[in-house]
Amino acid sequence: MDHSIKLSKRLQIVASYLPQGANFADIGSDHAYLPCYVCANDVTARAIAGEVNEGPYQSAKDTVTYYQMNGSIDVRLGDGLNVVRPAEVDQVVIAGMGGALIKSILEQGKDKLQEVKRIIAQPNVDEKNVRSWLINNGYVITHEGITEENGHTYEIIVADKSENQMSLTDQEILFGPFLLKNRPSVFYDKWKLELEKRLRVIEQLQQAKVKPTDKIKQFESELNMIEEVLTDETKVN
Numbered sequence: 001m002d003h004s005i006k007l008s009k010r011l012q013i014v015a016s017y018l019p020q021g022a023n024f025a026d027i028g029s030d031h032a033y034l035p036c037y038v039c040a041n042d043v044t045a046r047a048i049a050g051e052v053n054e055g056p057y058q059s060a061k062d063t064v065t066y067y068q069m070n071g072s073i074d075v076r077l078g079d080g081l082n083v084v085r086p087a088e089v090d091q092v093v094i095a096g097m098g099g100a101l102i103k104s105i106l107e108q109g110k111d112k113l114q115e116v117k118r119i120i121a122q123p124n125v126d127e128k129n130v131r132s133w134l135i136n137n138g139y140v141i142t143h144e145g146i147t148e149e150n151g152h153t154y155e156i157i158v159a160d161k162s163e164n165q166m167s168l169t170d171q172e173i174l175f176g177p178f179l180l181k182n183r184p185s186v187f188y189d190k191w192k193l194e195l196e197k198r199l200r201v202i203e204q205l206q207q208a209k210v211k212p213t214d215k216i217k218q219f220e221s222e223l224n225m226i227e228e229v230l231t232d233e234t235k236v237n
Contacts, residue, residue, distance in 0.1 A: 021044040022045045
């Protein structure tokens with residue numbers, strides 16, 4: 001086991017959901033720490049590290065060279081899933097972006113996902129967008145993780161290709177089906193903060209000259225679901 005490559009907690013959780021002998025693409029790889037960590041600890045693993053900007057692309061290349069991983073990791077410059085060819089990888093990782101951007105990358109790269117068995121997404125915000133896309137595009141959510149790091153809470157969503165369509169309630173799409181079931185303490189910490197955020201947003205929207213009624217209804221609906229979940233915590237404790 002190579003301990004020289006240090007990963008953040010969120011990326012350690014992401015890495016734990018890649019199988020032995022993974023053949024994956026890390027989209028938005030930044031410094032390519034995740035591919036280097038995975039391939040250093042599994043000599044059978046292969047990775048493509050994709051970056052859209054020249055600076056991070058060069059940083060990723062430097063990291064791969066530093067850890068002598070050029071035989072296992074191919075660093076490529078390109079937008080989203082354009083860095084991979086159809087049927088080239090079995091798993092796709094997209095971590096550290098907003099949910100709307102992750103959804104956009106998946107939607108625009110649909111033709112590259114035909115043979116992709118597993119998608120591991122770690123959205124920084126707006127996780128429901130990612131869950132909705134996955135269950136509407138031939139994937140079922142099989143695992144979820146959550147962790148707190150440097151004052152921010154991160155969720156990890158793992159989805160596997162399936163012929164069976166997954167059906168989720170609005171509550172499960174918002175909170176995550178597995179997180180809603182297991183509810184670790186960090187889950188409650190996150191949603192207490194999210195409750196406060198939505199209260200502030202609703203207050204601001206109510207003060208607008210032209211009230212966006214649909215948006216207000218959406219936030220109020222989410223607020224009710226959050227209050228219900230937090231009420232359950234007080235019953236348990």
